[in-house]
Amino acid sequence: MTQENPTLGAIYPDDMWIDSDINRMLDEFRKFLPEHVPMVTVRTHVPMFSEENGAPDEDASVALGKWLAENGDIETAAARLMRLQPSLFAYYCTTASFVSGVAGDEALKQRVEDATGLPCTTASSAIVGALRHLGVRRVATASPYMEDVNRALSCYLAECDIEVVNSNPLHRLQDHGIVPPTTIRAAARRADVPEAEAILISCTGQKTADFISDLEEEIGKPVVTSNQATGWQVLNMLGMEPCLPRRGKLFDSEPYTQNQRN
Numbered sequence: 001m002t003q004e005n006p007t008l009g010a011i012y013p014d015d016m017w018i019d020s021d022i023n024r025m026l027d028e029f030r031k032f033l034p035e036h037v038p039m040v041t042v043r044t045h046v047p048m049f050s051e052e053n054g055a056p057d058e059d060a061s062v063a064l065g066k067w068l069a070e071n072g073d074i075e076t077a078a079a080r081l082m083r084l085q086p087s088l089f090a091y092y093c094t095t096a097s098f099v100s101g102v103a104g105d106e107a108l109k110q111r112v113e114d115a116t117g118l119p120c121t122t123a124s125s126a127i128v129g130a131l132r133h134l135g136v137r138r139v140a141t142a143s144p145y146m147e148d149v150n151r152a153l154s155c156y157l158a159e160c161d162i163e164v165v166n167s168n169p170l171h172r173l174q175d176h177g178i179v180p181p182t183t184i185r186a187a188a189r190r191a192d193v194p195e196a197e198a199i200l201i202s203c204t205g206q207k208t209a210d211f212i213s214d215l216e217e218e219i220g221k222p223v224v225t226s227n228q229a230t231g232w233q234v235l236n237m238l239g240m241e242p243c244l245p246r247r248g249k250l251f252d253s254e255p256y257t258q259n260q261r262n
Contacts, residue, residue, distance in 0.1 A: 009039075011041075028227055070100075090230050139162060143169050143202040181211060
Protein backbone atom coordinates (compact mmCIF):
# COMPACT_ATOMS: atom_id res chain seq x y z
CA MET A 1 0.00 0.00 0.00
CA THR A 2 1.86 3.07 -1.23
CA GLN A 3 0.11 6.42 -1.61
CA GLU A 4 1.39 9.77 -2.79
CA ASN A 5 -0.13 11.69 0.13
CA PRO A 6 -0.91 9.16 2.88
CA THR A 7 -2.68 10.22 6.07
CA LEU A 8 -2.90 8.26 9.31
CA GLY A 9 -6.22 8.14 11.10
CA ALA A 10 -5.40 7.73 14.80
CA ILE A 11 -8.03 6.63 17.31
CA TYR A 12 -7.30 6.92 21.02
CA PRO A 13 -9.20 6.72 24.32
CA ASP A 14 -9.30 10.02 26.20
CA ASP A 15 -8.31 9.25 29.79
CA MET A 16 -6.67 12.65 30.38
CA TRP A 17 -9.59 15.10 30.04
CA ILE A 18 -7.29 18.17 29.89
CA ASP A 19 -6.38 19.56 26.47
CA SER A 20 -2.74 20.33 27.28
CA ASP A 21 -2.19 16.71 28.38
CA ILE A 22 -3.95 15.40 25.28
CA ASN A 23 -1.84 17.60 23.02
CA ARG A 24 1.36 16.31 24.58
CA MET A 25 0.26 12.75 23.92
CA LEU A 26 -0.64 13.50 20.30
CA ASP A 27 2.77 15.15 19.87
CA GLU A 28 4.29 11.88 21.09
CA PHE A 29 2.38 9.92 18.44
CA ARG A 30 3.71 12.26 15.75
CA LYS A 31 7.32 11.83 16.89
CA PHE A 32 7.22 8.34 15.39
CA LEU A 33 6.02 9.53 11.99
CA PRO A 34 7.96 11.47 9.33
CA GLU A 35 6.82 15.01 8.64
CA HIS A 36 5.36 14.07 5.25
CA VAL A 37 2.86 11.66 6.86
CA PRO A 38 0.12 13.77 8.47
CA MET A 39 -2.09 12.42 11.23
CA VAL A 40 -5.75 13.12 11.91
CA THR A 41 -7.16 12.03 15.25
CA VAL A 42 -10.36 11.17 17.05
CA ARG A 43 -10.91 10.24 20.69
CA THR A 44 -13.25 7.84 22.45
CA HIS A 45 -14.78 8.31 25.88
CA VAL A 46 -13.24 6.92 29.07
CA PRO A 47 -15.20 7.27 32.32
CA MET A 48 -13.45 9.07 35.15
CA PHE A 49 -13.42 7.09 38.37
CA SER A 50 -13.64 8.50 41.86
CA GLU A 51 -14.84 7.45 45.26
CA GLU A 52 -18.06 9.33 44.58
CA ASN A 53 -18.94 7.56 41.33
CA GLY A 54 -17.66 4.15 42.31
CA ALA A 55 -14.04 3.49 41.39
CA PRO A 56 -13.52 -0.17 40.44
CA ASP A 57 -11.24 -2.37 42.49
CA GLU A 58 -7.93 -3.64 41.12
CA ASP A 59 -9.39 -6.68 39.38
CA ALA A 60 -11.84 -4.48 37.46
CA SER A 61 -9.26 -2.68 35.33
CA VAL A 62 -9.23 -5.55 32.79
CA ALA A 63 -13.01 -5.22 32.63
CA LEU A 64 -12.62 -1.54 31.81
CA GLY A 65 -10.19 -2.39 29.01
CA LYS A 66 -12.66 -4.87 27.55
CA TRP A 67 -15.46 -2.30 27.77
CA LEU A 68 -13.35 0.24 25.89
CA ALA A 69 -12.63 -2.30 23.18
CA GLU A 70 -16.13 -3.71 22.78
CA ASN A 71 -18.67 -0.93 23.39
CA GLY A 72 -18.73 0.25 19.75
CA ASP A 73 -17.03 3.63 20.28
CA ILE A 74 -13.92 2.68 18.31
CA GLU A 75 -15.59 1.85 15.00
CA THR A 76 -17.98 4.78 15.42
CA ALA A 77 -15.02 7.12 15.92
CA ALA A 78 -13.28 5.68 12.87
CA ALA A 79 -16.36 6.24 10.74
CA ARG A 80 -16.52 9.89 11.90
CA LEU A 81 -12.91 10.38 10.88
CA MET A 82 -13.57 9.22 7.30
CA ARG A 83 -14.55 12.72 6.16
CA LEU A 84 -10.87 13.69 6.60
CA GLN A 85 -9.87 10.95 4.13
CA PRO A 86 -7.33 8.90 6.08
CA SER A 87 -5.38 6.19 4.26
CA LEU A 88 -5.44 3.72 7.16
CA PHE A 89 -6.21 3.56 10.86
CA ALA A 90 -4.23 2.87 14.01
CA TYR A 91 -5.84 2.28 17.37
CA TYR A 92 -3.64 3.83 20.05
CA CYS A 93 -4.53 1.92 23.18
CA THR A 94 -2.44 -1.06 24.13
CA THR A 95 -4.60 -2.31 26.99
CA ALA A 96 -7.87 -2.39 25.08
CA SER A 97 -6.24 -4.25 22.21
CA PHE A 98 -4.61 -7.01 24.29
CA VAL A 99 -7.04 -7.63 27.19
CA SER A 100 -9.10 -10.15 25.21
CA GLY A 101 -6.09 -11.89 23.72
CA VAL A 102 -5.12 -12.24 20.09
CA ALA A 103 -8.69 -13.02 19.03
CA GLY A 104 -9.96 -9.83 20.67
CA ASP A 105 -7.23 -7.77 19.03
CA GLU A 106 -8.04 -9.20 15.61
CA ALA A 107 -11.76 -8.59 16.15
CA LEU A 108 -11.09 -4.94 17.06
CA LYS A 109 -9.11 -4.39 13.87
CA GLN A 110 -11.76 -6.16 11.80
CA ARG A 111 -14.55 -3.98 13.19
CA VAL A 112 -12.69 -0.82 12.17
CA GLU A 113 -11.95 -2.24 8.74
CA ASP A 114 -15.59 -3.28 8.27
CA ALA A 115 -16.79 0.20 9.32
CA THR A 116 -14.41 2.08 7.03
CA GLY A 117 -13.14 -0.21 4.29
CA LEU A 118 -9.59 0.75 5.27
CA PRO A 119 -6.79 -1.27 6.90
CA CYS A 120 -6.22 -0.94 10.64
CA THR A 121 -3.49 -1.81 13.08
CA THR A 122 -3.44 -1.65 16.87
CA ALA A 123 -0.70 -0.87 19.35
CA SER A 124 -0.65 -4.48 20.55
CA SER A 125 -0.33 -6.12 17.16
CA ALA A 126 2.31 -3.54 16.22
CA ILE A 127 4.31 -4.43 19.34
CA VAL A 128 4.30 -8.10 18.42
CA GLY A 129 5.36 -7.31 14.87
CA ALA A 130 8.17 -5.10 16.15
CA LEU A 131 9.48 -7.70 18.60
CA ARG A 132 9.39 -10.41 15.96
CA HIS A 133 11.17 -8.15 13.50
CA LEU A 134 13.95 -7.60 16.04
CA GLY A 135 14.16 -11.34 16.71
CA VAL A 136 13.08 -10.92 20.34
CA ARG A 137 11.43 -13.84 22.16
CA ARG A 138 12.01 -12.83 25.80
CA VAL A 139 11.15 -9.39 27.16
CA ALA A 140 11.02 -7.44 30.38
CA THR A 141 8.06 -5.06 30.60
CA ALA A 142 7.43 -1.70 32.22
CA SER A 143 3.99 -0.09 32.30
CA PRO A 144 1.62 2.04 34.38
CA TYR A 145 -0.79 -0.92 34.68
CA MET A 146 -2.67 -2.47 37.55
CA GLU A 147 -1.68 -6.08 38.20
CA ASP A 148 -4.65 -7.65 36.39
CA VAL A 149 -3.82 -5.72 33.21
CA ASN A 150 -0.15 -6.60 33.62
CA ARG A 151 -1.09 -10.30 33.72
CA ALA A 152 -3.27 -9.88 30.63
CA LEU A 153 -0.31 -8.35 28.77
CA SER A 154 1.86 -11.35 29.63
CA CYS A 155 -0.87 -13.72 28.47
CA TYR A 156 -1.29 -11.88 25.18
CA LEU A 157 2.43 -11.97 24.49
CA ALA A 158 2.58 -15.65 25.42
CA GLU A 159 -0.09 -16.33 22.77
CA CYS A 160 2.37 -14.76 20.33
CA ASP A 161 5.28 -16.92 21.57
CA ILE A 162 6.92 -14.05 23.42
CA GLU A 163 7.86 -14.71 27.05
CA VAL A 164 7.76 -12.01 29.72
CA VAL A 165 10.74 -12.79 31.97
CA ASN A 166 10.20 -9.84 34.33
CA SER A 167 7.70 -7.01 34.72
CA ASN A 168 7.52 -3.73 36.59
CA PRO A 169 4.00 -2.23 36.53
CA LEU A 170 3.33 1.04 38.36
CA HIS A 171 -0.15 -0.07 39.52
CA ARG A 172 -2.02 3.05 38.40
CA LEU A 173 -5.73 2.63 37.76
CA GLN A 174 -6.00 5.80 35.68
CA ASP A 175 -4.01 8.90 34.64
CA HIS A 176 -1.69 6.73 32.55
CA GLY A 177 -1.20 9.57 30.09
CA ILE A 178 0.37 11.90 32.65
CA VAL A 179 3.06 9.59 34.01
CA PRO A 180 6.30 11.62 33.90
CA PRO A 181 8.84 10.31 31.34
CA THR A 182 11.45 10.05 34.09
CA THR A 183 9.14 7.75 36.05
CA ILE A 184 8.48 5.28 33.22
CA ARG A 185 12.14 5.35 32.18
CA ALA A 186 13.17 4.42 35.72
CA ALA A 187 10.55 1.66 35.74
CA ALA A 188 12.03 0.27 32.52
CA ARG A 189 15.54 0.25 33.99
CA ARG A 190 14.27 -1.60 37.06
CA ALA A 191 12.47 -4.14 34.88
CA ASP A 192 15.62 -5.12 33.00
CA VAL A 193 17.13 -8.52 33.80
CA PRO A 194 19.97 -10.38 32.04
CA GLU A 195 17.68 -12.94 30.38
CA ALA A 196 15.54 -10.23 28.73
CA GLU A 197 16.47 -9.65 25.09
CA ALA A 198 14.60 -6.32 25.00
CA ILE A 199 12.59 -3.96 27.17
CA LEU A 200 8.94 -3.33 26.32
CA ILE A 201 7.34 -0.12 27.62
CA SER A 202 3.63 -0.75 27.20
CA CYS A 203 0.93 1.96 27.11
CA THR A 204 0.41 4.63 24.47
CA GLY A 205 0.16 7.27 27.19
CA GLN A 206 3.88 7.00 27.91
CA LYS A 207 6.22 9.72 26.58
CA THR A 208 9.27 7.73 25.45
CA ALA A 209 10.44 9.20 22.14
CA ASP A 210 13.05 11.49 23.63
CA PHE A 211 14.82 8.83 25.69
CA ILE A 212 14.53 5.52 23.78
CA SER A 213 17.94 5.69 22.14
CA ASP A 214 19.66 6.86 25.33
CA LEU A 215 18.06 4.03 27.31
CA GLU A 216 19.12 1.49 24.68
CA GLU A 217 22.70 2.72 24.96
CA GLU A 218 22.50 2.52 28.75
CA ILE A 219 21.18 -1.06 28.97
CA GLY A 220 22.71 -2.46 25.79
CA LYS A 221 19.53 -3.93 24.29
CA PRO A 222 16.53 -2.79 22.21
CA VAL A 223 13.68 -0.82 23.73
CA VAL A 224 10.25 -1.17 22.13
CA THR A 225 7.35 1.07 23.15
CA SER A 226 3.68 1.18 22.23
CA ASN A 227 3.80 4.42 20.25
CA GLN A 228 7.13 3.60 18.62
CA ALA A 229 5.88 0.20 17.43
CA THR A 230 2.60 1.67 16.20
CA GLY A 231 4.31 4.36 14.15
CA TRP A 232 6.70 1.76 12.74
CA GLN A 233 3.84 -0.54 11.78
CA VAL A 234 1.94 2.32 10.13
CA LEU A 235 4.93 3.13 7.92
CA ASN A 236 5.28 -0.50 6.92
CA MET A 237 1.60 -0.69 6.04
CA LEU A 238 2.06 2.42 3.89
CA GLY A 239 4.97 0.80 2.08
CA MET A 240 7.49 3.25 3.54
CA GLU A 241 10.86 2.48 5.06
CA PRO A 242 10.59 3.04 8.83
CA CYS A 243 13.75 5.03 9.42
CA LEU A 244 13.84 7.91 11.91
CA PRO A 245 16.82 9.23 13.89
CA ARG A 246 17.04 8.65 17.64
CA ARG A 247 13.86 6.59 17.82
CA GLY A 248 15.47 3.29 18.78
CA LYS A 249 16.91 0.25 17.06
CA LEU A 250 13.51 -0.54 15.59
CA PHE A 251 13.79 2.49 13.31
CA ASP A 252 17.42 1.67 12.46
CA SER A 253 16.75 -1.89 11.29
CA GLU A 254 16.05 -3.22 7.82
CA PRO A 255 12.61 -2.54 6.31
CA TYR A 256 9.78 -4.76 7.53
CA THR A 257 8.37 -7.16 4.91
CA GLN A 258 4.78 -8.19 4.42
CA ASN A 259 5.46 -11.87 5.24
CA GLN A 260 6.52 -10.82 8.75
CA ARG A 261 3.11 -9.34 9.60
CA ASN A 262 0.85 -11.09 12.12
